[in-house]
Amino acid sequence: MNKKIFALATLLVSSLFLTACKNEKITNITYVNQGSDTQPEYIESTLYDLDEENTSPNQDNRQMFLILHYTAVSKDETLALFKDPNFPASSHYFVPELPTNGKFTVYRLVPDDKRAWHAGASSWQTNSSLNASSIGIEIENLGFPADDEQLPLMQRRWYPFSSKQQIEVLADIILKITKKYEIRPDRILGHSDISPGRKFDPGPLFPWKRLYEDYNIGAWYDNDTVNYYRTYHPWKNDIASLQSKLALYGYNVPVTGQYDQVTQNVVSAFQMHFYPEKYDGMADIETVARLDALLEKYRNVARPAISP
Ligand SMILES: [Zn+2]
Known part of the structure; x- marks a missing residue:
């Protein structure tokens, strides 16, 4: 992945778009469904009846965590990688930086009830391997220039999340997912929270405080x-x-x-x-x-x- 070229190109494109789209309110968000969730809830059989009357109240949602990532590569490269059967990673949702032709598209690459491969070795509150119990959202952002890879974290030149529309759209998705699966605010996490030292996304410039203050999303201190x-x-x-x-x-x-x-x-x-x-x-x-x-x-x- 040549991050340097993508970084330059994205910076150029985003500054052009950002000037053009400043203060433009999102009115039309399209969710592109790349997966299929039309399968029946259970395997039917002629060998037995399935009793669904005796239910247990002792249950919760499998979607316990919401994990946020940055892509580190461009939109086109992200989509190409996630659609490549030989690439060992994916996410449920992908939020690009900017709209295309005036319309914002969010990509749903994996249905919520399937495992997307976004967390890897990970842990939170003694739960581990969080792919099984989380929803993953990838956010288009280049992270930091590849040249900075060996620098201490605070010396890296992190790319800002400067698209207001991207954060507005992201907030909308987070609110819908956390409401649907009753995900607690302190379980909306960055990849770096669940894989410290191994992962640094969504990075120190990700607007956690703004999401909390403007949308009541996630945990924050008083x-x-x-x-x-x-x-x-x-x-x-x-x-x-x-x-x-x-x-x-x-x-x-x-x-x-x-x-x-x-x-x-x-x-x-x-x-x-x-x-x-x-x-x-x-x-x-x-x-x-x-x-x-x-x-x-x-x-x-x-x-x-x-x-x-
Ligand atoms: Zn990540």
């Missing part, structure tokens, strides 16, 4: 709570407590008491999602205060009293 923890219970470099808190929120990190590479990768993933001003993987008081605020809001952790 500022007052962060202030409380920062002021009254600032992190005192206790690595084991940091690891326990990250694990309680959902990250796959063993409690070793050592600031090892796994811990640094997980802290970096947390920061790319919730602290995009700093994602070097080194925790600080602000990082842990935001984590504490999320634990209080989404994991029912009781607020400790003000220390004397």
Whole structure:
């Protein structure tokens, strides 16, 4: 994949389109269904009757997680790869950056009830291999230039998500999917959250905060709570407590008491999602205060009293 050429081309094309499409409201979203979900719910048989009267209330949806990705390649290359039977990856949905001929098209490449191959080795809240239990959405964005691959994360030149229409369309899909499958806000995650150190998408410029504030999508901390923890219970470099808190929120990190590479990768993933001003993987008081605020809001952790 020659990311450099695609990056240049996309930048050129997007700046042209962005000027043209500025403030244009999306009125017409087409969902292209690339799969088929017309099969019957079960295999019928002449050997037995199937009793469907005795049902159990003990069930939930298989679609427990919603995972967001960037494509790292252009729209055409994404579609070509995902339709190639020899390419070992796919996603349920693909959201391009811009409309074509005034009309925005979202691609549905795999039906919701099938496994798309987007997560790979992954974990959240002790669930692993999340392809089986998630919906994957690929978002057209080039990530960072290939030349930056060996640089520390904070030195890479990340491409912005500058298409307002793309985020508006993405928000619409996320709202529909999370409503349909009752996916909890803290289970709307980036690939980097579930595969820290191995994956960095959707990257530190992905607008998590904006999605929360404008569309009530995903998890986000409350500022007052962060202030409380920062002021009254600032992190005192206790690595084991940091690891326990990250694990309680959902990250796959063993409690070793050592600031090892796994811990640094997980802290970096947390920061790319919730602290995009700093994602070097080194925790600080602000990082842990935001984590504490999320634990209080989404994991029912009781607020400790003000220390004397
Ligand atoms: Zn990904």
